[in-house]
Amino acid sequence: MSKKKLLIVILVLLAGGLSYLKVQANNEPARQKITIVGSTALQPLAQQVALEFQKEYKGAQVNVQGGGSGTGLSQIQEKTVDIGNSDIFAENKEGIDAKKLTDHKVAVVGLAPVLNKDIGLKNLTSKQLADIFTGKITNWKEIGGPDLKITVINRAQGSGSRQTFEEAVLNGKKAVNAQEQDSNGTVRKIVANTPGAISYLAFGYINDELQAANIDSVAPTAKNVATNKWKIWSYEHMYTNGKLNKVTKAYLDYILSDEVQNGTLRDAGYVSTKQMKVYKDKDGNVHAKKS
Structure with a gap:
């Protein structure tokens, strides 16, 4: 092949390659990877949805x-994360x-008090729960349980x-000084393995190793959250900042x-905002949804 013909072939191949790259750039999102950071109560749902989303949205990588x-x-x-x-x-x-x-309000999460199963109690009154978390009640025998010191596991400041639990339960009173943890998963392990322990968890983290307690004989269920009969709940917010990239x-x-x-x-234990019969404003006031 002459040098002239070889040069023509190379130019054709280069032109084709550039055209292919241009088509690929137009067909794919401008950004393939997004990072989501924050609430550990929302983390399991965000992770599960990320796995499903990545199967549907080829090439996307979601880091939760x-x-x-x-x-x-x-x-x-x-603006160091996408969500x-x-x-x-x-x-x-x-x-x-x-x-x-x-x-972006993507879900509602219910929180419930959880006890070490050996305590043997399945129901607490609102007053008992508040008195435990403010340090007035320090032994389970004071409310019909075993002669066992109460170990309160609280969540970290921030x-x-x-905040959701204390607003619904403590009514402005100060929580007792206690061990603090910043993860639902860690709280679950500690309560399950610590005699006399009590804390609170998002519904989706509660398993058979713990005893979720009713409050005033009301069970912690999605149905009761939807009507505000169960009052310890909050929205799960996904916040964004500025114009969204295509993957976000x-x-x-x-x-x-x-x-x-x-x-x-x-299936993951959350409540859809569409299922709610009430809504809560930023000041914590609960209102009936208009039909």
Whole structure:
């Protein structure tokens, strides 16, 4: 082959390659990887949805991390992540400019008091629960349980779950000084293995190794959350900051789809916002939904 013909072949191949790359760039999202950080109460759902989403949305990589609601809100405000997960409204977190963030309410999470199973109690009154977490009741025998010291496991400062629990249970009273943990998973292990232990967990973390306690004979169920008969609940927020890239938008659309809301979400122990008969504003006031 002459040098002239060889040069023509090379130029044709190069042109074809550039055209292929251009088509690929137009067909694929501008950004393939997104990072989601924050609420550990929302983390299991966010991770499960990420696995399903990646099967549907070829080439996408979704990295889900915990760290707590405070971390999620601060990092999305700083734009170091694509989505910041939170159990609380951004307006209620000091140092966060909620006006710059966009709130996507993707689910409702219920929280329930959980006891070490050896305690043997299945129901607590609202007053008993508040007295335990403020340190007034220190032994289970005071409320019909065994002669055993109560070990309170609280959530860390900045935890959305802690704020939700204390607003619903303590009514402004100060919680007793206690061991603090920032992860639902860690709390579950500690309560299951510590005699006399009590804490609280998102519904999706509760298993047979623990005793979830009724409050005033009301069971911690999705049905009771939906009507506010069970009062310890909050929205699961996914906050974004600025214009969404294609993968972030696609992920949010997917988690809000009927497929996820009516399937994956409920199977994981959450309540769909569509199922709620009431809504809660940023000040914690509960209102009946208008039909």
